[in-house]
Amino acid sequence: AYQKIAHNFFIPDDLREELQRKAEAARQVLPNSALPEVEHYHTLVPLDTNNQRNVTLFGYPSWVYKAVSSKDGKTYILRRLENYRLTNEKAIRSVQSWKRINNGGVVKIHDAFTTRAFGDSSLIFVTDYFPRSKTLAQEHLNYTPSYNRGRPMTNQIPEATLWGYITQIASALKAIHSNGLAARVINLSKVIVTSKNRVRLNGCAILDVTQHDIPRPLQELQAEDLTQLGRLILCLANNNQNATLNIQKSLEHVGRTCSLQLKDCVTWLLTAAPAAPTTLQSPGGTNATPEKTIDTFLQAITTQIINTFDNTLHANDIIASALALELENGRLFRIVSKLNFITERPEFDHNPLWAETGERYYLKLFRDFLYHSVDAQGKPVTDLGHVIAALNKVDAGSEEKCMLVSRDEQNVLMVSYRDVKRMVESCFLELVKGGARR
Amino acid sequence: AYQKIAHNFFIPDDLREELQRKAEAARQVLPNSALPEVEHYHTLVPLDTNNQRNVTLFGYPSWVYKAVSSKDGKTYILRRLENYRLTNEKAIRSVQSWKRINNGGVVKIHDAFTTRAFGDSSLIFVTDYFPRSKTLAQEHLNYTPSYNRGRPMTNQIPEATLWGYITQIASALKAIHSNGLAARVINLSKVIVTSKNRVRLNGCAILDVTQHDIPRPLQELQAEDLTQLGRLILCLANNNQNATLNIQKSLEHVGRTCSLQLKDCVTWLLTAAPAAPTTLQSPGGTNATPEKTIDTFLQAITTQIINTFDNTLHANDIIASALALELENGRLFRIVSKLNFITERPEFDHNPLWAETGERYYLKLFRDFLYHSVDAQGKPVTDLGHVIAALNKVDAGSEEKCMLVSRDEQNVLMVSYRDVKRMVESCFLELVKGGARR
Ligand SMILES: Nc1ncnc2c1ncn2[C@@H]1O[C@H](COP(=O)(O)OP(=O)(O)OP(=O)(O)O)[C@@H](O)[C@H]1O
Ligand SMILES: Nc1ncnc2c1ncn2[C@@H]1O[C@H](COP(=O)(O)OP(=O)(O)OP(=O)(O)O)[C@@H](O)[C@H]1O
Ligand SMILES: [Mg+2]
Ligand SMILES: [Mg+2]
Numbered sequence: 001a002y003q004k005i006a007h008n009f010f011i012p013d014d015l016r017e018e019l020q021r022k023a024e025a026a027r028q029v030l031p032n033s034a035l036p037e038v039e040h041y042h043t044l045v046p047l048d049t050n051n052q053r054n055v056t057l058f059g060y061p062s063w064v065y066k067a068v069s070s071k072d073g074k075t076y077i078l079r080r081l082e083n084y085r086l087t088n089e090k091a092i093r094s095v096q097s098w099k100r101i102n103n104g105g106v107v108k109i110h111d112a113f114t115t116r117a118f119g120d121s122s123l124i125f126v127t128d129y130f131p132r133s134k135t136l137a138q139e140h141l142n143y144t145p146s147y148n149r150g151r152p153m154t155n156q157i158p159e160a161t162l163w164g165y166i167t168q169i170a171s172a173l174k175a176i177h178s179n180g181l182a183a184r185v186i187n188l189s190k191v192i193v194t195s196k197n198r199v200r201l202n203g204c205a206i207l208d209v210t211q212h213d214i215p216r217p218l219q220e221l222q223a224e225d226l227t228q229l230g231r232l233i234l235c236l237a238n239n240n241q242n243a244t245l246n247i248q249k250s251l252e253h254v255g256r257t258c259s260l261q262l263k264d265c266v267t268w269l270l271t272a273a274p275a276a277p278t279t280l281q282s283p284g285g286t287n288a289t290p291e292k293t294i295d296t297f298l299q300a301i302t303t304q305i306i307n308t309f310d311n312t313l314h315a316n317d318i319i320a321s322a323l324a325l326e327l328e329n330g331r332l333f334r335i336v337s338k339l340n341f342i343t344e345r346p347e348f349d350h351n352p353l354w355a356e357t358g359e360r361y362y363l364k365l366f367r368d369f370l371y372h373s374v375d376a377q378g379k380p381v382t383d384l385g386h387v388i389a390a391l392n393k394v395d396a397g398s399e400e401k402c403m404l405v406s407r408d409e410q411n412v413l414m415v416s417y418r419d420v421k422r423m424v425e426s427c428f429l430e431l432v433k434g435g436a437r438r
Numbered sequence: 439a440y441q442k443i444a445h446n447f448f449i450p451d452d453l454r455e456e457l458q459r460k461a462e463a464a465r466q467v468l469p470n471s472a473l474p475e476v477e478h479y480h481t482l483v484p485l486d487t488n489n490q491r492n493v494t495l496f497g498y499p500s501w502v503y504k505a506v507s508s509k510d511g512k513t514y515i516l517r518r519l520e521n522y523r524l525t526n527e528k529a530i531r532s533v534q535s536w537k538r539i540n541n542g543g544v545v546k547i548h549d550a551f552t553t554r555a556f557g558d559s560s561l562i563f564v565t566d567y568f569p570r571s572k573t574l575a576q577e578h579l580n581y582t583p584s585y586n587r588g589r590p591m592t593n594q595i596p597e598a599t600l601w602g603y604i605t606q607i608a609s610a611l612k613a614i615h616s617n618g619l620a621a622r623v624i625n626l627s628k629v630i631v632t633s634k635n636r637v638r639l640n641g642c643a644i645l646d647v648t649q650h651d652i653p654r655p656l657q658e659l660q661a662e663d664l665t666q667l668g669r670l671i672l673c674l675a676n677n678n679q680n681a682t683l684n685i686q687k688s689l690e691h692v693g694r695t696c697s698l699q700l701k702d703c704v705t706w707l708l709t710a711a712p713a714a715p716t717t718l719q720s721p722g723g724t725n726a727t728p729e730k731t732i733d734t735f736l737q738a739i740t741t742q743i744i745n746t747f748d749n750t751l752h753a754n755d756i757i758a759s760a761l762a763l764e765l766e767n768g769r770l771f772r773i774v775s776k777l778n779f780i781t782e783r784p785e786f787d788h789n790p791l792w793a794e795t796g797e798r799y800y801l802k803l804f805r806d807f808l809y810h811s812v813d814a815q816g817k818p819v820t821d822l823g824h825v826i827a828a829l830n831k832v833d834a835g836s837e838e839k840c841m842l843v844s845r846d847e848q849n850v851l852m853v854s855y856r857d858v859k860r861m862v863e864s865c866f867l868e869l870v871k872g873g874a875r876r
Contacts, residue, residue, distance in 0.1 A: 104751025312750040313542030326764035333771040340809040
């Protein structure tokens with residue numbers, strides 16, 4: 001059956017709050033940090049939450065810091081491999097091809113260099129920073145099981161989410177493989193969730209440097225990428241970091257909890273015959289069984305790709321409307337700022353021509369109307385909705401009238417929002433021109 | 439070769455301005471309009487720019503209006519078919535299945551009904567409204583040729599744009615065909631461009647109603663959708679509304695100006711053998727040649743789909759950052775509003791406790807600092823950048839200090855932005871509580 005589209009697949013319920021939390025996380029600094037500056041990167045903040053030094057993946061303990069570049073003021077990630085000694089200059093040059101990979105499913109790599117800034121000899125990879133990211137392991141597998149009537153509740157990941165991961169990573173692999181590279185690390189700790197249901201490959205380029213002296217055929221590495229993707233999804237679908245220890249049993253679990261299509265997909269990734277290395281292929285021989293390449297895989301999951309694609313289009317529409325709404329707020333901020341520039345300027349305190357006559361007098365009362373209203377009981381009205389509604393009418397030049405009351409309550413003036421708009425513009429212009437001198 | 443990703447494929451250079459123009463277009467009304475209300479839709483505005491009544495597509499002259507629903511306050515499109523008489527109630531019920539189609543490449547259909555509001559008997563389709571949309575014909579084929587050294591310049595559409603259209607429409611057709619429907623109208627005037635490079639099928643559901651009494655096999659209609667898509671792309675690639683009059687010559691032109699892949703794709707769409715109608719298929723017979731179905735087509739263009747998919751992901755990231763920035767503006771608007779609520783309230787004009795002492799005095803001077811600064815020449819500083827920078831420091835609670843000068847220039851107070859932040863919060867809270875009475 002054609003899968004139903006979840007309109008908010010990529011959109012968190014609290015989109016605005018989440019974006020604000022991200023902005024905060026990006027701004028966060030570490031007071032009294034003893035961390036060094038590394039080339040032109042300063043204000044390092046460590047992001048590793050566990051102190052376990054995992055050396056199995058890269059062969060070196062690695063650390064992740066966010067840092068600010070003094071060249072462009074932007075925030076980046078520095079991944080540091082401790083105690084790495086560069087023996088061959090060519091090794092680090094292999095990063096050049098990675099800099100060209102610009103894909104929505106790959107954490108972009110900007111640079112790599114060695115440094116003594118940490119007191120040892122470290123290898124540094126500079127990549128894009130995505131505030132508040134979590135690794136797939138952190139997102140899905142580090143849960144404290146909650147018990148439901150005595151039975152442990154599993155955090156079964158929805159199949160739609162799994163397909164979202166598969167299609168995004170497949171799209172990333174397409175870009176990587178088409179550029180003559182292999183991801184080499186597709187791991188629960190090296191795929192990061194950067195926003196709702198959105199994932200990116202995070203460990204790329206590293207092994208190309210550290211294992212530069214142990215070359216392996218590209219075709220083999222690329223086929224292995226697909227196998228690693230299969231293992232990743234198997235673990236996620238089983239909610240178990242060790243699901244690969246018993247592949248048969250784990251696949252059966254997938255068969256019970258997910259669609260047949262997902263099970264077939266994982267099975268293919270794990271078991272398909274790798275593409276015969278070109279060196280072994282008989283001349284002119286064609287292989288009847290489909291090869292284990294990213295293209296074959298993409299063809300097999302076209303329906304799911306189209307599905308994720310449509311989810312992305314919907315997400316675009318939703319974020320664009322949210323942006324349009326916020327732009328309206330920006331407009332209001334500019335109007336109210338103009339009003340503030342104009343009214344109650346101290347240098348005109350004793351200049352009756354400026355302060356108390358004509359348009360500026362209206363605007364002063366209008367500002368009172370916006371912010372200084374009191375209710376029937378004389379209590380201050382502090383409702384931002386009133387302010388926003390009134391400013392929107394000013395901006396739209398509405399013919400509707402509002403009642404302005406002088407501070408001594410002796411005068412009541414009726415004025416249309418359209419008039420207020422005109423007066424704001426003309427007084428502000430006068431101010432900018434410096435025409436209204438003491 | 440793997441196509442380079444254009445990061446801004448779906449993002450106009452002036453994203454913010456474009457969104458604002460859209461908001462304006464959506465608000466626009468027609469003064470003194472003689473157009474009727476149609477059921478609960480009011481404030482109709484006609485969107486057809488040419489007065490030619492084109493009857494060939496639907497068999498009836500059609501009109502397009504934007505209108506506001508009094509039920510939800512949202513703006514919709516009403517398409518009116520003039521002089522349509524409903525003879526069979528079942529005809530209009532066929533729209534039910536269309537209401538379920540919720541795809542990023544299909545203009546969503548909300549309702550259909552007949553009405554006498556226009557004085558005749560009209561058939562109305564209610565759909566989503568996309569401000570400032572243009573039909574593909576308006577976007578690409580209505581150009582006034584500009585001459586370049588005596589030779590006419592053609593507005594050749596970039597191939598990436600064509601692939602963008604093909605993949606989006608293919609994705610739309612997948613959703614439509616999977617739901618047992620056919621688009622039936624894929625036409626230069628019935629595919630609309632709703633934002634940069636973003637297209638949607640716009641004429642759906644209409645023929646299912648008007649030709650309800652002339653049923654045709656679904657498989658045939660679906661195969662025809664693909665042929666129509668081929669004709670559409672052929673016209674666009676040739677920059678010529680009539681390119682289908684000489685298909686061979688037009689295909690050759692595509693071969694010269696575009697990639698072989700695009701030419702093959704259009705050729706397949708135009709010429710592939712339609713799927714054999716089920717009624718004619720020999721029992722158990724399998725067809726060796728691939729059938730002309732949307733699934734076969736999707737498989738053939740997987741690489742391009744992945745490409746558009748990635749463009750969409752990038753667009754998402756870009757719009758989300760723009761939104762995050764605007765949210766910061768919203769924050770500033772709220773702070774400055776609080777400041778305005780607090781300072782210079784008329785009811786406290788003569789209450790020295792409120793107006794001139796303690797925190798409120800600081801805030802009054804801070805507001806002067808924000809908006810009423812003068813430069814060395816005594817000229818008003820009307821720079822919004824100064825305001826924004828200072829408010830951001832308040833919001834961030836910066837330790838940095840600013841210098842506040844009393845209006846009589848007798849007092850100079852140093853205060854940190856962090857203190858200002860605290861004072862704004864506490865004074866505003868007091869105000870909300872109504873604690874600061876006369
Ligand atoms: N590009 C990035 N942007 C933002 N956060 C990131 C980025 N890369 C990693 N992180 C975050 O930094 C933390 C550490 O990442 P790391 O890759 O070291 O994972 P780990 O769980 O510590 O695995 P390992 O044991 O291999 O070090 C994780 O929370 C991860 O989400
Ligand atoms: N859903 C919609 N949202 C916004 N604008 C739309 C929508 N549908 C159509 N329009 C706009 O309304 C105008 C008229 O559309 P219409 O489909 O009638 O095209 P047309 O060129 O007049 O073709 P025809 O000759 O068949 O009437 C076009 O400019 C189109 O972009
Ligand atoms: Mg780590
Ligand atoms: Mg029309």
